[in-house]
Amino acid sequence: MFSNFKERFMTALAPDLPPLPSNDRSDHHHRRFGGQQMPDKFPYARPPFLQLLTADELRASADHNVRPIIVPRDINLLPWGTGYAECVNSGKSEWNEDQGAFCRQVLSDPEHKHPDLPYTYFGIFDGHAGYGAALAASHQFHHILHETLVDCIELLLPRDTDTGENGRLNPTFPHPIYFQRRVSKDELIIGALESAFFSMDSLIAQDSNRYRDAGGCTACVSLFIDGKMYVANAGDSRAVLCQRRANQPTEPKDSSVIEPDPLEASCYPVPFSADHTPETERERLLNVARLKPHLMANHYVAMEYAKRPHIKDMGQRILCRQGTMKGWTYKTLTRDDLRMPVVNGEGKRSRLLGTLGVSRGFGDHELLAINTGIQIKPFLTPHPEVRQRDLTQVVSIPDEHNQDGDYGVLVMATDGLWDVSENEAVSRTVFQTLSKYPTEKHRYTMVAQELVARARGKINDSGHWRLADSKAAATVDDISVIVIPVYQYYKEHIEWTQNYTRDLEKRRRRAQANMAQEAQEGNLLNGVIAEEAHVVEEEEDGEVVVLEAKAQIQSEPLQLPHAEAEEVLVVEISTSPEQSESRESAPSTGTATATADEEASVTAPASQRDSATVAQQQQAEPSQQQQRSRKGNKGKH
Numbered sequence: 001m002f003s004n005f006k007e008r009f010m011t012a013l014a015p016d017l018p019p020l021p022s023n024d025r026s027d028h029h030h031r032r033f034g035g036q037q038m039p040d041k042f043p044y045a046r047p048p049f050l051q052l053l054t055a056d057e058l059r060a061s062a063d064h065n066v067r068p069i070i071v072p073r074d075i076n077l078l079p080w081g082t083g084y085a086e087c088v089n090s091g092k093s094e095w096n097e098d099q100g101a102f103c104r105q106v107l108s109d110p111e112h113k114h115p116d117l118p119y120t121y122f123g124i125f126d127g128h129a130g131y132g133a134a135l136a137a138s139h140q141f142h143h144i145l146h147e148t149l150v151d152c153i154e155l156l157l158p159r160d161t162d163t164g165e166n167g168r169l170n171p172t173f174p175h176p177i178y179f180q181r182r183v184s185k186d187e188l189i190i191g192a193l194e195s196a197f198f199s200m201d202s203l204i205a206q207d208s209n210r211y212r213d214a215g216g217c218t219a220c221v222s223l224f225i226d227g228k229m230y231v232a233n234a235g236d237s238r239a240v241l242c243q244r245r246a247n248q249p250t251e252p253k254d255s256s257v258i259e260p261d262p263l264e265a266s267c268y269p270v271p272f273s274a275d276h277t278p279e280t281e282r283e284r285l286l287n288v289a290r291l292k293p294h295l296m297a298n299h300y301v302a303m304e305y306a307k308r309p310h311i312k313d314m315g316q317r318i319l320c321r322q323g324t325m326k327g328w329t330y331k332t333l334t335r336d337d338l339r340m341p342v343v344n345g346e347g348k349r350s351r352l353l354g355t356l357g358v359s360r361g362f363g364d365h366e367l368l369a370i371n372t373g374i375q376i377k378p379f380l381t382p383h384p385e386v387r388q389r390d391l392t393q394v395v396s397i398p399d400e401h402n403q404d405g406d407y408g409v410l411v412m413a414t415d416g417l418w419d420v421s422e423n424e425a426v427s428r429t430v431f432q433t434l435s436k437y438p439t440e441k442h443r444y445t446m447v448a449q450e451l452v453a454r455a456r457g458k459i460n461d462s463g464h465w466r467l468a469d470s471k472a473a474a475t476v477d478d479i480s481v482i483v484i485p486v487y488q489y490y491k492e493h494i495e496w497t498q499n500y501t502r503d504l505e506k507r508r509r510r511a512q513a514n515m516a517q518e519a520q521e522g523n524l525l526n527g528v529i530a531e532e533a534h535v536v537e538e539e540e541d542g543e544v545v546v547l548e549a550k551a552q553i554q555s556e557p558l559q560l561p562h563a564e565a566e567e568v569l570v571v572e573i574s575t576s577p578e579q580s581e582s583r584e585s586a587p588s589t590g591t592a593t594a595t596a597d598e599e600a601s602v603t604a605p606a607s608q609r610d611s612a613t614v615a616q617q618q619q620a621e622p623s624q625q626q627q628r629s630r631k632g633n634k635g636k637h
Helices: 002-013 056-063 132-152 185-207 263-266 282-291 404-408 425-438 443-456 487-535 577-586 596-603 611-619 622-634
Strands: 084-087 098-107 117-128 218-226 228-234 236-244 268-273 303-305 317-322 330-332 387-390 409-413 480-486 549-554 567-570
Touching: 002 117, 084 098, 084 443, 098 132, 117 409, 117 480, 132 185, 132 218, 185 218, 185 228, 185 387, 218 236, 218 409, 218 622, 228 236, 228 263, 228 409, 236 404, 236 425, 268 425, 282 303, 282 596, 317 425, 387 480, 404 425, 404 487, 409 425, 425 443, 480 487
Parallel strands: none
Antiparallel strands: 084 480, 098 117, 117 218, 218 228, 228 387, 236 268, 236 409, 303 317, 317 330, 409 480, 549 567
């Protein structure tokens, strides 16, 4: 009851705010299965790092009249001070269908033989025909990516054995003898990204039987791992690396000549993705239609014409090209040519089967073409285009304080930004805003907010959104922007490298100590065997009987690998019953040392032994026999 009252109260205050999504509504997102409405897999929400936790905050963020710019409340939730900002559309869809995500993970060796390898991932997803696909990708894609990286974890983890002939780390497959081709770590990571994109699309297809239609979405993902930056894109979202040259020495200027702003002149963008639209992928789409004509079902034609054919042009020649043709040729217009082309329109207005404006991404498994009902999914693909940059090869002079310019600032945004902003303008805005906030911790958040504000524009008296610097129309689409300071990640990688080097040195020392210990134990064992081999027992008729001979080994602790073991031969000579009894009653100390006379009696020849010793043995014959019987129980040496 209270919730109903609250709903009516909020509607009275802000009638234009949409109600929160619920399973009780029946809109175009719902499908029925067995007479029952199918639920959402994930409830609608904004990215968790925005901390919009209440229903009122969600509704306020979707106000189409105000279009508020939302930034994180706590900038510490995003790594490296990364900036994020978003705003809802001006009425194009009921809710903001964009989603953003990030994840920090560690690849760990299960056997703990190699150091852990950390990585950071950012993703931005632009939904269409519903928010379900973008929401599912933001919740699940990083788990799928982690699984694909774990599959090749033994080849990605740094290891001491991957050294080449010159002692440098070998970037190729560590065990090439098992394969016919050399596989580098870059190819493994790119393959992991590509595999994750296909798996995410398959997961959305599997969920279509249990949850309501999720629609589709584009995907732009960046992965920072092992000192490198990888950007994978499928769709019309875009990633641009904004860079700036170091300031050149100032020269005397002519006051009569208007010099350009040095900041604007030194900024330049480096595209790290390409837009995948029916216009840019016209060749691939026409080739699919030409090889699989049954997909068109006699409603479309796999041709491209220089001008739109009409029925009045029947029988006349017209310029056209088919499939993968690069040039143009003439043909006579027939009735089949009057069918709708697979790709029609140009630029952002180009459409696939007259319906969809993107050609790659996730979802759209149940999307049908307008008027014909032909399935569009066979023409689509989730295959991303991956580009990379090795940050360890970047040359940056610390004295110039141009780390953001040398390493660059990566801007990832949905097409709501790029529809009205050029790459060069975005690059200038980035460094102009950073120059205003040179030391603030939230400087990258301010950059993201400024980019969204410029693309959104301002509303005029007629209720139309216009760009601030011109009277051109602003974007009516959702806008989401992520601003990533690449240099901050590189500093983190340098710290990890230093820790890894220290850990690797400890492992080497531990391995050397273990090897030295094993070698020492082997040498000592060989010495014991050799010492026992030299102990010879005298016969009964001899004058001296060796009762016990043990090799006691005294070695220094393992911390002193150079200490030599002391081996002492213990010899007992029976002299009298009293001495024998006193010897047996005395406690054993573990080691004993023979006197010089006793050693002489053992080592001297029988012919040179003292006659007194022989007489003493004859007098002690009864005692000697008892001693021999006791010795027989122990065993002879």
